[in-house]
Amino acid sequence: MTRSLMLLGALWLCACAGTTMSAVPKLPTLPERTPSVLHVGTGRAELTMPPGASTFGHALDSRVADGYWTRTYCRVFLFESARGATAQSERVAIIPCELSAISSLLQRKVAERVAALLHPSQIMLTAVHTHAAVGHYFGEGQYVGPVSTRRPGFDEALLEALADSIAHAIEAAHESLRPARLSWRHERDFYCFARNRSLDAYEQNGEAEPPLPSPLPPSAQHCDLSGRKDFRAIDPAIDVLRIDQVDPNHPGRTLGPIGSISLFAMHPTVLSSDNRLFGGDTTGMVNRHVERELRREWAGANPGLARCFDEPKPAGCERQPDPLHGVINTNEGDISPIWSRGDIDEAISFGQRLAEFVWKHHPAPGSGSPESVLDLRYLEDDVRGAKLHDRYGVQHETCTYPELGQGAAGGASDHPTTVAALPLFETDAPRRGRAEGCQGVKRPLLGPVSCLTRSDGAFPAILPLSVVQLDDTLLGFIPTEATVTAGRRITTRMMEVAARHASPATRPKRAVIAGLANSYIQYLATRGEYELQAYEGASTLYGPNENAYFADRMALLTRSLFAPRAERDPAQLGEARRLEFPVRGGRFDRLAEPTGDCVSRKHLRTCTLADGADAPRICMYFVDGGPGDVALRKGPWLRLVQDAQGAPPVRMCRSTGNLADGCDPRGYVDDRGHEFRTRVHDEVDGGYLWSTLFSPDAALWQELGDTRVRLEVGGPAKLHGSAFSRSALPCTCTPREAALCLDGEVVEPLDDLAPPKPRAECGD
């Protein structure tokens, strides 16, 4: 009896305990940094989750997903010095992810898995900030608790699934390390894609009017730049890092692109909060388009190996090439895309235009130096009550506790929340009270109840900060969304320190913020913006001195990079501290589990959506297993195949119009692209009702010609829709069928859905 009670007590204690990630001792640092040939490897981590989990980013307005539009990925770029990889500065993994934010718990879980390859201080996970990706993986209570989404909850299985996928991608990147050349291109013409959504707050900074560029760049012709201050009050910088494989025997010769990373300041959020399809929003389009162009270039540089893109991988190919493109969001805190409708079609067209811009800003292959500097400094710092010195040497302190202000409630001005309709939470600033305590003029969001959000673990308090030098550019990795001005003040300090301490040989030309990195403490506003307590200021958790804190710490890391001194550097530099998270492990069923139920898979109908789009859209609905049972998580699950023996997959050239560019050597038309919008509906007899909307653009239809094709659903046995071609489209969808495919509306019982009928009987 006594032992039973003791066991029960121990189990209860375990259930009540949170999650602890152990400290990891620091790696040695090198006394000197010299340029060397870098080796780079890449890996792709699939993050797409089944329906039933919630999206994350719109707080209480984040809907539960019922499907996916674009698959979401992390893309691993592993950089290693050719000298070896025992010191901290000799290896770093930069991993842009199509997620809303990164949790430090996720970063540590990944680090745990790849401990033989990387120290936590060498893992830079960043989020593009799509609000259409999954949640439920944060270790802090406020990000998984009530009001975090419409279906809150921490799901350990989902967290572990994400960490497994990213870790495998890091291992793949390690196995694919090869000599590389880095080429940067830095421009300042990122206009007419984004606008400043918090102009009132921006103007509190008292800086000069945002200038009109002279001469006007081509991008500026797409909008009224001179007439709209919000279009100019942005960060017009775009930085693109291109990574090319080099011939180890002839370092001057490049062998094709390994990948590229683009950095610019803009929320990717065209899609509104009522979106229910997982996806990468506009950055999903950018990544896909640029990767297609990288594949094209790779095939052009390696014509004999283009067949290695075939699936399955042919004999004689060591690995399947997969040049990657990742987007890192910089100081985008108050910068939103210029959007109007907020639907997927607009995200596609906007993303396509942005993708073409990013691709045009890629440096020429091999244009960089054959040798590059790789170095980094990392600090996990407790932000609570942290002392800091501003640029004038005056000491300040951050707040000892985090708090959201009332201005956070209504959401950003371009995506207001549901409660913004209430007078108490309308988005017009100011929302400030009397200056009291360390939070200054901030009025607590919940009034006296806000003390509940101050407890340990409600928000992150130990912040991972890092400065990485890659060739001539400093990347400042911070766990926040800095406004344009806040980010600029940080990078200005970094460059001032670099100018003072760096030797001419290794002095960087540029410093860029890499936001939403390794943790997430919401927004970072300047002191002036903070005083207004608009959305970004109210979401600056640790008070009005937070911007100065980040500038101070990033300056410290930059100085340590160029002039390390043991007596001045913090003792914990490079350490991964012991971290405790209050969320308890457990299954909250956000990650759909396989049921193993017997399912009668069948195709029901394929029809044509006549909704006036540029090209016909094909809707197919079918019965398949539940979200946890279908083979959705590893793409492709849906694809276009030929109506022929063996149903070979359709491959398209996707020509640019310039013959010299060649074809996309992969060219498959499947759900790894952006043409499929797939969702689950309801449980029906025999399984679950699913639909997919195939929305090719006009160019793809043109290229398809009159080839007869079918839509195919993967699984233990393939499921095929009705055959169609450009000249023999399926019958027009009924209004209910159209609603099913477009909006996911609940459909009436299965018996009411028409069986397939021949074209001659359409009666359209």
Added chain:
Amino acid sequence: MGVLLLCGCSTGVGLAGNHVVHAPRVPSLGLQATSLVNLAVFSGPAISFGLDAQVLERLDHDGDGFSQWRLRTLIGVSQQPQPSEFFIGYEAFLAPALGRIYVSEARPLDLRGGLGVQLGAPIRLASPRPPWRSDDLAALSAYVVPWISGSWFYEDTLDVGAGLSLRLSLWTAVLP
């Protein structure tokens, strides 16, 4: 208003049966009404507090004209299952109570204070729906709630009870 914006509310009516375990032993039956405020401030079950009122008629000795009543404050946790969850939930309350209760043969009915506990199992009446069809900002749900309770009243009176409630619950967490 700020508190109301935080929470959902539940109201229920039902039948209650109580049995005073004392000399005299008094079985009773009556009506019950409950009103709860549910604060979903933490993950998992909501913190709930509210009031429960019962009027009871003695079942033996030709009744007592509904002379008994109990008034309890309920403070505890309540997990009222959403349409995407398993249809039976749980709740547990601490219940400071005031009651007009049978305490002895000499003074059969008297006003007494006490303390008790109540355990219940809210059973959702609505059909199950998948999570993507049940993420409303606010929703009204109906539950049947069987419950049991035990209360100790000063000086030495144990009152055990059981009942069945029909409860309407407005779930909302319109917390900015």
